[in-house]
Amino acid sequence: MKKIFFLFLTVLVSVQALHAQGSMRDKLRDKLRIFYVVNANLPSSAAGNVVQLNTTEIHGGICNGAMFSNANTVGFVLLVKGLLCDGANGGDANMQAWAGRIISIRNDIVNVYLVDDITNPITNWTVADANYGSCQQATSNWAWPCAFNYASNPSTDPSAPTVRGFAGQLCIGAYYCARYGVRGARTSALTSEKKATFLHELTHTQDNSSGREHLFWIGPTWYGYGADGTHYWTEIFPNYARAYQEALANMPAIGYDHGFRTMAYDIFKQQGHFLIELPPNPAGTGEIWFVNELRSKGVREVRTIPVGTSTYYEFRYQDLPPKYIVQNECVLGMILYQCRLHMDRDPFWAAINSGNGQLFRVSSWPVAIMFRELCRSGLTPGRSESTLLTSVAGGNEKHLFPLALADYFTNFRSTTKAQFGDIFENGSILQNYIDAYWINRETVRTAAGTTRDEASLTRIKRALNF
16 A cells, blocks of 8 residues: 555656646746847848747747757757757756746746857947847957846836836857857857856846946946956955845856856855955945955955956955855855755745845845845744744744855854844844844854755754754
């Protein structure tokens, strides 16, 4: 009888998994509008220059047209099949699961522009940007993956009829998709890393949060990513809002791709160095010059080094106060991913949706709001925010796990509850959860031990009784 029951259970779980995969694939078919751009130097009005792919046909395994027969766009073919086809026709169930969850955050249409910048290298960036949202990689002729949310982008009007019902858009070039590799040599294969990059950009189309761009302008130069206008894996941003946006987008990329996950975790595990770009002179006040405040408090850099087109300070992980560590997109992204990995899946995504909804058209505290929603998602039946400080013998404290992760990945360096609250920029938004966590803090720290691995996270979960 037991064998029959477990056989039934196995079949049931398998059927549910297949249904979930199918429903996500169906959602991608309905919510992605994919355009193949023959020549990004020409406007979208040029005859035959932009071809909208038939996602319904591709979903059914029918893949015909110029893009599918072009040797320079093999990466696009693999990407589109991975998103829309079933397994027998090149579908990637794991990518579909992540992409389906991401696009459900707004549950609106996303415009995807696939630009053939191999056959026709981009020379007219004004046209390429205005028509397809193409972003130039340094001084090259090819498009770096980039995306934006229509509602949060100041260059668009979210109330306009052409935008209503659409979440945002992303653009990716054939050169990147088919030939470029961040971690290794150029390759003709569409690696999991590049699919992870697509998931990263897709998340940007859903993110309602404000990048606080208005706080980072000095004359004609925007300093949200520093003077060089770019960001690196180990960089600490002056703009905490931008760090949140990149971290949220990193979460599914880290979850999907083992290589990204290893890179992100190794930053913490190896306790390496962070980069902080030198701020402009003359010195001023505000977030742009936050590194000057850091140095004035006695935190000293290891050295000053050139990186790309700019100059950076290099700081040791273990020397930085906690609130600055989470201004790194990988550390904060890893915290969000670990929440997704260890907490219940559906409540996690409901928390992401809820937090994102509260960030629409407001310049607020996205990290604090998102952590409050993640904590709420962990509340078990019988527990409420009004009873957080009530001790329950052997009670499940899963709602404190997001805060334990923030403490763990900042090396438990917070010496006061107020300093711990600074990690979230505005701790008062989730003060009741911080108060409850602080009561359990020593238990969590003792359980974590001195190792930096998955086993320590398992011990933290046990300490919180879930």
